[in-house]
Amino acid sequence: MTQSHLSIQGVSKRFGLYTALEHVSFAISQHEFICLLGPSGCGKSTLLRILAGLEQPTTGRIVLHGQDITTRPPAERGIAMMFQSYALFPNLTVAENIAFGLREKKWTRTAIQEKVAEVLAMVDLEQAAGKYPGQLSGGQQQRVALARAIALAPDVLLLDEPLSALDAKVRQKLRREIRRLHEETGMTTIMVTHDQDEALTMADKIVVMDHGEVVQIGTPEDVYNRPDSPFVADFIGAINFFEGTRFVGHLPDANALLAIRPEHVRLLDHETECGIPAVVESVEFRGSFYRLFLQVQDEQESTIPLRLTIDLPAASAQRMRVKRDQKVLLELPLEKLLVFERDAWKGAG
Template identity: 70%
Template sequence: MTQFYLSIQGVSKRFGLFAALEHISIEIDKNEFVCLLGPSGCGKTTLLRMLAGLEQPTTGKMILGGREITSLPPAKRNIAMMFQSYALFPNLTAAENIAFGLQEKKLGKKEIAAKVEEALDMVDLSHAAAKYPSQLSGGQQQRIALARAIALSPDILLLDEPLSALDAKVRQKLRREIRRLHEQYGMTTVMVTHDQDEALTMADKIVVMDHGEVVQVGTPEEIYNRPATPFVADFIGAINFFEYSRFENAQSDPNRLLAIRPEHVRLLQQESECTMPATISEIEFRGAFYRIFLEWQEEGQIKKEHLTIDLIAAEAQRLGIARGKKMWLEFPLENLLTFEHAPTIEEQE
């Protein structure tokens, strides 16, 4: 039987009558980077706070390295948490902020100085050691907060939406930085995010959550290519949904739903026996590719379907795409996803 490094077993959390988490069970390997992904209010941060010891579960238990930590206070868990706001002390310099947690561990002055120096060097901010948080950019503050957490040599590093307050370019750079440090120091990392791109690019394992429950656990490739439910398919990347009866050879089944990713639909200039007619309604240029919106209505059908396709720029230009142009759609069977009908994110709203 496989022994997981961190095991969350049947954990629930209630605040009065409100259930923030319902029977959460997750297994995490040592040195694994796990993203808790889901919409706001789904219970991600509550679960992270329970791992840190800042909240107690109503039911269930948590085991770390073979030791139950469910009721242990934060100071006895050797788990470091980096908060969304960074939580740096404004009256302490960058070096003093990093040293603070080490002093709490009662380390010697020389050892603390060496660890602070190493931590600053690790995030390439040795030159900012004497600066206060107000003198640092958002990205620099984030790196100091990260260095402070890693300097503690935690068994688990917890990250609560660490990049949400940063602009897009800084965010992309720091994604790579966090992942590099995770691998360099052989850490086990659990990160909360509602950003699908962060989860797909950073995680070894993604835990998709909704309404306090785990909906699917898998690698980024599994979650994206084989989503377990319409909710997961809709939350991770763009997706087209349509009724099962849309295909002539498919019997109408109100409980079945078909879906396909925008990059998997083929757009052709000529009709064939496997194609369906559609008209381009909108075009968005997105740099390396075009996102194309089409209206799709077959003979005898009153309702129009709306479809989204992604085409690399060179292919879009070759096809001469333009608003109002009639094209032909082809749906490769190997890329079609089939679901039991369940509400998508839009239908839930």
């Protein structure tokens, strides 16, 4: 059974008149993989630096293993941080980069050699031990930085957007590598990202942040399928927003702000009185699915046309031969609708 391992309690951070964090509080269980997710400037990297001891909070405290470590120096926290730039020493070999922190901790030469060999094997870089960072690819440098952090056997590993500088294919591979290393080492891992796909595929729990505040905490399934606000719904995945009044007679709550994921909108392949008429404005091929952009034929003839996005499996789209300017019928399954208060809109979508 997991237990509360790391606790962030009422942490705020101000830089002059600018508030980077506002009363952030949540607990992390031992061995969890947490993603801090949010747009640029939401405070996630500032929170990571406070956890690492590189910044001091204006108010609040950080508790690890039941001990207040808020003012403890970085080297005495049992927390390792991997920076976005990797921060490798260009004049040291891969093995020397990994050994650097161990030498600082006065490990013996034999113990250092054994640990370096162990972590190089974990990241599949045994053959690169004698190379310099400049001789490695970006993905290899990232793995060296990971190995260096893991070698210190920290209680908590902090990752600051570690994959942002890599191309898409390498990024996808290293997502799996980082997750595997997390599971092998059993460390508590906290990763900052603004990439929703990284958070959804890697995290046990996602902490969604906006304007220095935590707006939702939950499993990837929770935040995707049950977002607490239009902001979360809009930030994580594609979403359609519309007002309930647009479909009086079809939907139950005419005064609500409604939302539905593109993959949940159904395109009907037969005539029915319950179908919502629409016209296909454009079609995008996305490999395993097609994304359709539709304009609803609004019975109310509103001055603001309602447009919906649908993700249709490739086989279905090909079978139905969907094309631009085609007239179609839609169905919005009630069980898939997300309902928010109307005043929660604030420009979502």
